[in-house]
Amino acid sequence: MPGNDEYWEAMPPTFRFAPSPNGYLHLGHAYSALLNFDSARATGGRFLLRIEDIDATRCRSEFETAIYHDLAWLGLSWEAPVRRQSEHLARYRDAVEKLSTQGLIYPAFESRAEIARLVAQREAAGAWPRDPDGTPLYPGTAKSLASDQRRRLIESGAPYALRLDMAAALGRAGALGWSEHGGGPGGETGQISARPEQWGDVILARKETPTSYHLSVVIDDAVQGVTEVVRGQDMFHATSVHRLLQQLLGLPQPAYRHHRLVMNTAGQKLSKSTDATGLRELRAAGATPADIRRLIGLA
Incomplete structure (x- = not known):
């Protein structure tokens, strides 16, 4: 390309x-x-x-x-x-497989209730980071599972989410940014430095759904030749994750304009x-x- x-x-x-x-x-x-x-x-x-x-x-x-x-x-x-x-679910599956072969994805088996308990335990010991939307970051416990443990859980039919190993992804992608022609919540414009680490190990797919908003939106924009992404300011910070995925998947980056919300x-x-x-x-x-x-x- x-x-x-x-x-x-x-x-x-x-x-x-x-x-x-x-x-x-x-x-x-x-x-x-x-x-x-x-x-x-x-x-x-x-x-x-x-x-x-x-x-x-x-x-x-x-x-x-x-x-x-x-x-x-x-x-x-x-x-x-x-x-x-x-x-177009098959195309999203292909992207997940590409990231998986790079060693950038791992399955996490905890339910939402179990994750909430893990976060509560960590918050009891001190402050626990939250993403720009205010949701606590995933504690990352599934990343330490041995490969045979993961295989047995998957073979048992246990539900899981496929998460991006953010630390590994950042190590591969390096510094990123985007051209902002609108403005962020704080009036940010011009060349913006991406900070995907603020989102932690985001979910890219689930057992029953082979994609997520973050993954499908960057693939669709590339497939459709979208050159200008014009959307609400509530998506400003998510652009950091989108730039990371574009870099990892070898996709072109559009210009961004985040508009005011009604x-x-x-x-x-x-x-x-x-x-x-x-x-x-x-x-x-x-x-x-x-x-x-x-x-x-x-x-």
Whole structure:
């Protein structure tokens, strides 16, 4: 593959909106989708729609259908076919296998309750680190299991998560960063130094699901030729993990723009369960696409 600069010089500006069909779209989704669509039109680029439906327990077909209806009502159009992650699980498995052959992945067998107890034990002895989202880092106990112990547990049918050995991955990848054209929660912009170690040994796949958000998003962006990732500030810190995976898998890196979040009257990030900001509810109440643009500050 050519160098990153040469790769993107050959690609048209390509933007994407990638919702999960686990609820109905709200004003925050409208802001991100319209910002990507408007940017693609302004640059003469491409606008893609991707359905991130790897969570089989929460994603539903009626939510996916509603996504198409809501976006079309807003006046958006996108290239066909739409990429649905559930149709590309084999590609994600291949990426997991590539990382595994590099010795960068290990299975962890603890349940969420067991991990919570391990974290509580460590917090009782002092402060225990948390990731940028506030979740305690994985204690890493499964990394010390002997290979025959791991094999027996897997052969027994025990559930497990495949975690990235962060220390080993950082040793292989070296220093990383990304080009930020929007801004982080603290106003960060320009060349940003990646700090994936803040996330600890992140989960990249599970026994029943051969991928995770972090893994599938970097693969999909590369496969689809996405040159500009425009998404909410709540994903700013996760970009460090994405840059690490891009480096380990030999994938090109896009430019990033993290935009402001649309908040409710209490100053909280919008939720898919908030009917007052749901696009379908606003449409039913008589709102127009122009009204939506004014509400989100994109008039």
